[in-house]
Amino acid sequence: MTFEHIFRLTMSGLTVGMVYALIALGYTMVYGVLEFINFAHGEVFTIGGYIAITTLVWLGVDDGTPIGTKVGYFIIALSVSIVLTALLGWLIERIAYRPLRGASRIIPLLSAIGVSIFLQNAIILVWGPEAIVVPTSIIPDQFVTVFGVQIRLLAFVIIGSSVVLMAILTYIIKSTRIGKAMRATSQDMEAAEMMGIETNKTIAFTFIVGSSLAAIGGFLVAMYYGSLKFDTGFLYGLKAFTAAVLGGIGNIPGAVVGSLLLGLVENYGVGLKLGGLAWFFVVGLMLGLYVQMIRVPARRKKHIRDEVRTPEYEAQVVNVYRFPIPYALQTALAPRTDALLSVSARHALRLFAGNVFLASMAVLFFLNRDFQFATMWQHAISFAVLVLVLMFRPAGILGEHIEEKV
Amino acid sequence: MQSTRIRRILAVLLAVAMLAAMSSLVGCGSSDDSESSDGGEAKTETIKIGIHTSLTGGLADYGFAAQKGIELAQSELDGFEVGNTTYKIELSLKDDKGEPAESPVVAQQLIDEGVVAVIGCLTSGSTNAAQPIYEQAGIPMISGSATRADLVPRTNFFRTCVGDNIQGKALADWCVELGFMKVAIMDDRGDYAVGLADVIEENLTAAGVEVSRESGQEGDTDFSAQVANIQNFGPDAVIFTGYHREAGLLFKQCREAGMTGVQFMGGDGIKSDEIVEEAGGAANVDGTLATIGGIPQDKMAGWDAFKTAFVADAGKDPGPYAETNHDALVAIVDAIKMGESADPADIIENLKKVEVMGVIGTFGFDENGEFKAMGDSAGLATIVRYKLEGGAWVAQ
Numbered sequence: 001m002t003f004e005h006i007f008r009l010t011m012s013g014l015t016v017g018m019v020y021a022l023i024a025l026g027y028t029m030v031y032g033v034l035e036f037i038n039f040a041h042g043e044v045f046t047i048g049g050y051i052a053i054t055t056l057v058w059l060g061v062d063d064g065t066p067i068g069t070k071v072g073y074f075i076i077a078l079s080v081s082i083v084l085t086a087l088l089g090w091l092i093e094r095i096a097y098r099p100l101r102g103a104s105r106i107i108p109l110l111s112a113i114g115v116s117i118f119l120q121n122a123i124i125l126v127w128g129p130e131a132i133v134v135p136t137s138i139i140p141d142q143f144v145t146v147f148g149v150q151i152r153l154l155a156f157v158i159i160g161s162s163v164v165l166m167a168i169l170t171y172i173i174k175s176t177r178i179g180k181a182m183r184a185t186s187q188d189m190e191a192a193e194m195m196g197i198e199t200n201k202t203i204a205f206t207f208i209v210g211s212s213l214a215a216i217g218g219f220l221v222a223m224y225y226g227s228l229k230f231d232t233g234f235l236y237g238l239k240a241f242t243a244a245v246l247g248g249i250g251n252i253p254g255a256v257v258g259s260l261l262l263g264l265v266e267n268y269g270v271g272l273k274l275g276g277l278a279w280f281f282v283v284g285l286m287l288g289l290y291v292q293m294i295r296v297p298a299r300r301k302k303h304i305r306d307e308v309r310t311p312e313y314e315a316q317v318v319n320v321y322r323f324p325i326p327y328a329l330q331t332a333l334a335p336r337t338d339a340l341l342s343v344s345a346r347h348a349l350r351l352f353a354g355n356v357f358l359a360s361m362a363v364l365f366f367l368n369r370d371f372q373f374a375t376m377w378q379h380a381i382s383f384a385v386l387v388l389v390l391m392f393r394p395a396g397i398l399g400e401h402i403e404e405k406v
Numbered sequence: 407m408q409s410t411r412i413r414r415i416l417a418v419l420l421a422v423a424m425l426a427a428m429s430s431l432v433g434c435g436s437s438d439d440s441e442s443s444d445g446g447e448a449k450t451e452t453i454k455i456g457i458h459t460s461l462t463g464g465l466a467d468y469g470f471a472a473q474k475g476i477e478l479a480q481s482e483l484d485g486f487e488v489g490n491t492t493y494k495i496e497l498s499l500k501d502d503k504g505e506p507a508e509s510p511v512v513a514q515q516l517i518d519e520g521v522v523a524v525i526g527c528l529t530s531g532s533t534n535a536a537q538p539i540y541e542q543a544g545i546p547m548i549s550g551s552a553t554r555a556d557l558v559p560r561t562n563f564f565r566t567c568v569g570d571n572i573q574g575k576a577l578a579d580w581c582v583e584l585g586f587m588k589v590a591i592m593d594d595r596g597d598y599a600v601g602l603a604d605v606i607e608e609n610l611t612a613a614g615v616e617v618s619r620e621s622g623q624e625g626d627t628d629f630s631a632q633v634a635n636i637q638n639f640g641p642d643a644v645i646f647t648g649y650h651r652e653a654g655l656l657f658k659q660c661r662e663a664g665m666t667g668v669q670f671m672g673g674d675g676i677k678s679d680e681i682v683e684e685a686g687g688a689a690n691v692d693g694t695l696a697t698i699g700g701i702p703q704d705k706m707a708g709w710d711a712f713k714t715a716f717v718a719d720a721g722k723d724p725g726p727y728a729e730t731n732h733d734a735l736v737a738i739v740d741a742i743k744m745g746e747s748a749d750p751a752d753i754i755e756n757l758k759k760v761e762v763m764g765v766i767g768t769f770g771f772d773e774n775g776e777f778k779a780m781g782d783s784a785g786l787a788t789i790v791r792y793k794l795e796g797g798a799w800v801a802q
Binding site: 008012015016124130134139141150152221225227229231232235267269270271 | 462503635658663
């Protein structure tokens with residue numbers, strides 16, 4: 001296992017993860033505002049890519065085009081794609097979701113699945129069932145060599161532009177009028193309406209922003225891989241949705257963290273031997289021990305009511321966490337006399353069980369350090385990680401920000 | 407009141423419709439019997455033959471070649487006579503999109519239409535999924551392109567192409583000939599690809615070549631993890647056993663990751679002209695090697711005439727497996743002539759005995775349903791090697 005190998009996996013994980021993030025943001029924003037999952041988002045992404053490719057081909061870019069003109073054409077194609085795709089996002093909301101607002105939550109969900117099927121077939125009708133291939137002459141194919149690893153410049157473009165877009169998005173939501181309206185709508189739609197916020201316009205704006213991001217994602221994917229198929233968006237949509245849930249759906253930084261984690265897991269999971277993967281459990285174990293031994297006891301001590309606060313009692317609370325087997329077990333099994341202690345005891349045992357799990361996984365992985373998962377298991381591993389994370393944190397890594405949803 | 411009346415009318419209508427459907431089915435079945443039972447005078451019978459292929463989806467080019475090949479055979483053979491019966495051939499063309507999940511539905515449709523034999527399926531995965539359904543209905547199937555090794559023996563399956571146990575060995579032998587010591591084999595997790603990859607791995611390991619296996623998902627776009635693993639393994643050759651779209655993407659991503667001087671190889675699934683475009687230009691895939699089962703085209707008995715007719719009809723050169731699909735229909739007709747019966751069970755029995763003179767030469771089927779070159783063609787090679795040169799496949 002060389003450094004180059006790990007670096008290569010990291011770079012491809014980041015690239016893929018950033019593409020997931022661009023799509024996941026659309027899912028998570030809509031969920032944040034409307035609490036429903038827009039399953040048609042993957043197709044919006046595909047259509048964005050198709051429109052960009054078609055525009056580029058129509059403009060007639062080729063090898064001979066001077067670099068300045070070429071960049072201009074790219075910007076034109078991207079703009080056309082963003083405008084049309086944003087329009088599509090707006091239309092979907094207007095036609096398929098707005099009439100159903102206020103209905104039971106399952107109904108717009110079904111409508112979304114319907115829209116997804118409709119859009120896939122629309123792509124087949126317009127562009128045909130075969131993959132659309134980006135003419136080679138269009139694709140920028142510069143390389144850079146970092147640490148002896150050849151990486152396409154486009155990978156950096158994808159990572160860089162995603163970071164910039166996310167910064168812009170954060171700015172819009174945190175510091176502009178419309179962002180404020182989005183936050184208000186997500187907290188309580190009725191109350192926001194009573195305060196004079198036009199919720200319909202705000203929701204439409206959410207869809208437009210999400211679709212524009214998807215269009216950029218589609219453009220970047222088309223340029224990076226050179227082809228798109230009518231069902232490409234389905235898999236990407238699924239992955240991005242997974243990433244959004246992994247990070248905590250409705251939570252914007254969560255979508256980015258979840259996407260990067262998913263991208264990296266997909267690559268590390270099948271690219272590293274178990275001996276390499278074990279280090280992730282070691283890091284996890286260290287974090288877990290820090291939480292169990294230091295962070296939580298310190299917080300718990302603050303919960304002690306002043307009339308019972310004695311040094312002995314404080315030591316007892318700390319010991320329940322530090323030595324969970326004798327102390328916590330004793331407290332948990334004893335008749336319930338002290339609420340704080342018995343809650344802490346059960347909490348400590350849970351944390352301890354988590355740490356034991358991490359430690360045993362690390363040992364198991366180190367013992368089989370030369371084993372490597374076949375790439376066949378790529379998607380299964382991602383799913384296993386998702387289930388693991390959600391088992392310990394049902395709301396996702398960063399949690400569903402109920403009060404700051406968008 | 408109103409609603410119960412409507413319901414009653416609907417029930418009556420439904421019953422009538424069902425009766426009509428049943429009687430028409432019965433009618434279909436019986437008309438053949440009554441016609442064939444009375445001998446003596448000349449009569450005309452129409453036989454329906456199903457084409458179970460993939461006209462849309464990633465393998466549409468293979469499906470198109472198959473369709474045109476079979477239609478050519480139909481125009482040559484239509485109205486053939488056995489005894490004093492003239493048979494008219496009617497083709498029923500069905501599309502399974504190359505997806506095993508769709509295949510059983512298509513099979514059932516063809517059976518319901520009352521076909522006496524089926525040409526297909528196009529892919530091994532589809533064949534695997536549809537074969538039990540045809541078997542239950544007693545319908546023979548002849549595929550011109552489903553090459554997976556374990557598709558034979560089955561009671562009703564025959565093929566006019568060469569199986570992957572032979573193709574896999576040929577690919578492995580080619581690697582050994584070229585002196586490769588480390589080979590990475592990647593499949594797309596489909597029936598055909600995994601089967602072929604297993605055969606290649608077995609043969610390479612037996613020859614002392616170090617092998618690493620990777621898998622991608624058919625329909626995936628990103629193979630970066632697989633490419634990183636392959637690069638870490640540092641092979642002399644990368645063999646992709648799936649189809650050309652994923653092959654193109656994989657080879658492109660290998661090149662982009664800086665793998666130069668690595669030989670790309672594949673089976674019949676990648677031997678399509680579309681791979682060049684899918685790989686982002688000839689520069690990425692030039693020099694790629696592929697094998698395809700069968701007799702070399704220049705040694706095929708009827709190749710030149712077939713090619714001329716195909717170009718005249720379709721406007722382009724015959725795609726992969728056009729000729730084997732053409733000959734599948736020839737074989738069915740020969741089996742009908744031999745047994746003087748268009749009954750599916752008789753066709754199955756007679757297919758095991760026929761000696762067909764087709765475009766690819768003289769051939770028959772062995773007891774397992776596997777392609778067997780016979781007569782003048784018996785000695786000819788059964789695996790052809792191709793190399794991609796300047797964006798076109800050239801036979802080696």
